[in-house]
Amino acid sequence: MAKEFRGGASLKAELSCPICLSLYKNPVLxxxxxxxxxxxxQKTLSAQQQSKGTYSCPMCxxxxxxxxxxQKNFQLCNIVKVFQPTASEGQQDEGSAEGKEEVVPCDYCLDQSQPAVKTCLSCDASLCQAHLNKHxxxxxxxxxxxxxxxxxGGAAERRCPEHGKLLECFCQYEEQHICVLCSIAGRHKGHSIVTLKEAHSKQLGTLSIIMARLQEDKNALITALKELQRxxxxxxxxxxxxxxxxQKQFEEMKTAMIQxxxxxxxxxxxxxxxxxxxITEVKKKMEEKRDEAEKHLQSLQKMREEPDLFLFFKEFKVANDRAARRDFSIDTMDVVVQLNKARINQYQQWIQNxxxxxxxxxxxxxxxxTNQIRRRRI
Known part of the structure; x- marks a missing residue:
């Protein structure tokens, strides 16, 4: 029955939700x-979202x-349904098992034995509270x-397997619990032997030193962790x-470059x-000269066709004098729309620098x- 109960308790633990510690209700995977x-x-994921904004499994x-x-875990859901009818029976068995916990009787009670509260290894006897007070x-x-x-583990573990005596002494040479006979006639004869109390006192001193050293190490680690946090x-x-x-400097540089x-x-x-x-001004003057030259050409062409020789010579002299007084010279402009190549190379070199x-x-x-923090070991 005890084996069956332990198996049922183990199965119940496997069929219990890690969050509420009760049997699964509508389990999901x-x-x-x-x-x-x-x-x-659902409640756990909602709390995670409010605190850190992400979801994670509460177990791993x-x-x-x-x-x-x-996703609903249909297989687990069916197993829980099958297990539930036997769960209440298991709980009843658990109560009966706890009620039948083994009680060790007092070895000195005669009429009605009382449960023992202590065991004396020297007397090899279990004592109730009344006989313990007398003892x-x-x-x-x-x-x-x-x-x-x-x-x-019982009195047998605390007795010398060779002499059957209590292990009341401690061999400092071999660091073993021994009985009195081991120190007198056994293989520990001549060794440095002390009582368990003396060995305990020395070990407590050593333990105190170890604890103090560990406390110092702990304090140093705490200080180092604080320093690392800083x-x-x-x-x-x-x-x-x-x-x-x-960002400010680059923004200023970009602003300056844009300007x-x-x-x-x-x-x-x-x-x-x-x-x-x-160019427009020169062009306008040239157009005016062109138009005036065109007028003179038309006038001369008309005069060329004049049949009256008298009128021809008369008009020719006037036209010749008028043409001599006009300025039909050409005004030119040299415009070079390009940058000096050497100057461009100079600008490029300046930008590279x-x-x-x-x-x-x-x-x-x-x-x-990078050099502000250098890893070092204390």
Whole structure:
């Protein structure tokens, strides 16, 4: 019956939700393979979303998809239904098993034996509370070894397998529990032997030293962790400062470059307007001269066809004098719309130098940030 009960208790543990610790109710299966009550996991995932905004399995912390759909675990659901009718019977068996916990009787009670509360290894007897008080009242039994009932695997484990005596001494040479006969006539003869109390006192001293050393190490680790936390915070702060500084400087550089670009394009546009205005003015004068030359040509052509020689010579002299007084010279303009090649190369070299200096500046800043923290071992 005890085996069957233990098996039932083990099965019940396997069929219990890790969150509510009760039998599964409408169990659902996560992607990681763990199952929970539908209501329990819904509440847990809702709390996770409010606190950290992500979903994870409460058992293994596996990350879950934000859009996960909980799948009902039909097989586990059927197993729970089959197990439930026998669960109440198991609980009753559990109560009866607890009620039948083994009780060790007192070896000194005569009429009605009382349950023992301690076992004296020196007397090899179990004692109830009344006989334990009488036992402790005797001066000769003050050094007897008392243990809890059934503690330490029984009295046999605390006795010398060679002499059958209690292990009341400690061999410091071989660091073993021994009996008195082992120190007198046994293989531990001549060794440094002390009582268990003396060995216990020495071990407590050693234990205190070890604990003090561990406490120092713990305190040092706590201090180091605090320092690392401060360093972590400082790294984040420095990164924010450096990022903000660089972003500001690059924004200023971009603003300045845009302004320079607008200025030089505006200057080029102004130069273009002035040159076009000069060309327009010269063009207008040339067109006027062209039109006047056309008029003279038409007049001379008409005069050429004059049949009256007298009128021909008269008009020819007038036309010749008028043509001699006019200026039909051509005004030319040399316009070269290009930049000096040497000057362009100079500008390009200047830009390359500027970018190189910028790279050096950024590398120095990166090195300064990198060298702020150096890993060292205490």
């Amino acid at each position: 996560l992607r990681c393979g763990h199952s929970f009550c539908n209501e329990c996991i 912390n596996a990350q879950l998809d934000p859009t996960l759909e909980l 402790n009242a005797k001066a000769s039994q003050q050094d007897h070894i008392l243990v809890g009932v059934g503690a330490g 360093s972590e915070n400082q790294v984040k702060t420095n990164t924010k400062i450096a990022t903000a500084l660089l 320079k670009e607008k200025k030089i394009l505006s200057d080029i546009e102004s130069i273009e307007k002035k040159q076009l205005a000069d 500027l970018m190189s200096q910028l790279d050096q500046y950024l590398q120095r800043m990166k090195n300064e940030l």
